[in-house]
Amino acid sequence: MNSSHLSWCLSNISPQPMLPESYYAGMCVASSGEKQFYFLVSKGWLIYLVTAVLIPAVASLVVLYWSLNKWGKHPIARSLVHYALPQSGWRAVASSVNTEFRRIDKFASGAPGARVIVTDTWVMKVTTYNVHIAQQQDIHLTLTESRQHELCPDLNTPVQFLTIRVSSINPNVKPFDIRLNSTEYGELREKLHTTVRNAHNVVIHQSLSDMFLDTFKIQVELNQRYHLSGNQELEPCIGCMQIAANIKLIKVCREPNEGECQQCYCRPMWCLTCMGKWFASRQDQQHPETWLSNRVPCPTCRSKFCILDICIVC
Ligand SMILES: [Zn+2]
Numbered sequence: 001m002n003s004s005h006l007s008w009c010l011s012n013i014s015p016q017p018m019l020p021e022s023y024y025a026g027m028c029v030a031s032s033g034e035k036q037f038y039f040l041v042s043k044g045w046l047i048y049l050v051t052a053v054l055i056p057a058v059a060s061l062v063v064l065y066w067s068l069n070k071w072g073k074h075p076i077a078r079s080l081v082h083y084a085l086p087q088s089g090w091r092a093v094a095s096s097v098n099t100e101f102r103r104i105d106k107f108a109s110g111a112p113g114a115r116v117i118v119t120d121t122w123v124m125k126v127t128t129y130n131v132h133i134a135q136q137q138d139i140h141l142t143l144t145e146s147r148q149h150e151l152c153p154d155l156n157t158p159v160q161f162l163t164i165r166v167s168s169i170n171p172n173v174k175p176f177d178i179r180l181n182s183t184e185y186g187e188l189r190e191k192l193h194t195t196v197r198n199a200h201n202v203v204i205h206q207s208l209s210d211m212f213l214d215t216f217k218i219q220v221e222l223n224q225r226y227h228l229s230g231n232q233e234l235e236p237c238i239g240c241m242q243i244a245a246n247i248k249l250i251k252v253c254r255e256p257n258e259g260e261c262q263q264c265y266c267r268p269m270w271c272l273t274c275m276g277k278w279f280a281s282r283q284d285q286q287h288p289e290t291w292l293s294n295r296v297p298c299p300t301c302r303s304k305f306c307i308l309d310i311c312i313v314c
């Protein structure tokens with residue numbers, strides 16, 4: 001995204017337009033004498049030569065224009081400048097994008113020609129010739145379309161693709177569409193700070209683990225709460241480090257000495273989502289219908305607990 005990247009890209013693409021001229025020169029050398037003269041002026045070859053010279057010339061001029069003002073005229077730089085503070089310029093925005101792009105917790109999906117990337121601050125769509133970029137804090141997301149593909153060679157189930165329109169309240173940022181598989185929708189929602197408006201009430205086919213996570217959360221919400229004593233403080237969840245830990249395991253399903261569940265003495269260390277993921281990961285993946293009724297070990301002390309023993313800290 002910085003000027004060294006840009007010049008690297010250009011150095012890779014610029015030699016190719018010179019191929020037609022070389023071909024023309026080669027053909028001139030190959031033909032001889034009078035024949036060579038007719039070859040040189042024949043209409044088709046003149047058009048060929050003009051085109052072969054014009055295209056690289058125009059391309060070079062465009063690149064020259066982009067490079068003005070230290071690449072400030074490049075389309076990517078011009079789209080970034082809408083987010084720049086007056087004193088910092090587009091380079092500061094580019095470096096923020098670069099830093100977040102390098103993080104492993106970004107959401108990335110789609111084929112190389114239409115990649116969707118969501119970081120903590122940015123929503124991006126990278127196509128072969130274009131980069132669309134919008135800042136999370138000023139966008140509205142609308143689920144506009146869903147398409148079902150019945151035949152997918154790898155899977156037996158139909159695949160659903162969702163189209164989400166990203167519109168920014170910033171008038172300089174044109175709206176753009178992102179497409180993704182419905183099974184990635186849960187992961188995308190986790191990364192977004194805003195909700196996706198489902199304008200046409202599209203039924204989303206979530207992945208099995210996302211569906212489980214929704215049921216798990218509803219179930220845990222019904223359980224009894226754990227009241228934090230005054231001097232205790234909640235640390236960040238050790239699973240995601242994103243939000244405060246808010247789950248305490250207390251054996252409440254049976255009397256203390258009855259049943260398979262055991263009392264866990266760990267302090268709250270996990271958030272509800274991470275605990276749900278852990279709960280699902282320790283189950284028989286072939287039989288999701290048994291997941292809610294099974295017992296799993298505490299991720300830290302290994303004492304067994306069931307869904308009734310998961311208490312939200314308040
Ligand atoms: Zn967590």
Ligand SMILES: [Zn+2]
Nearest residue numbers: 264266298301
């Ligand atoms: Zn424990």
Ligand SMILES: [Zn+2]
Nearest residue numbers: 253261306309
């Ligand atoms: Zn239990």
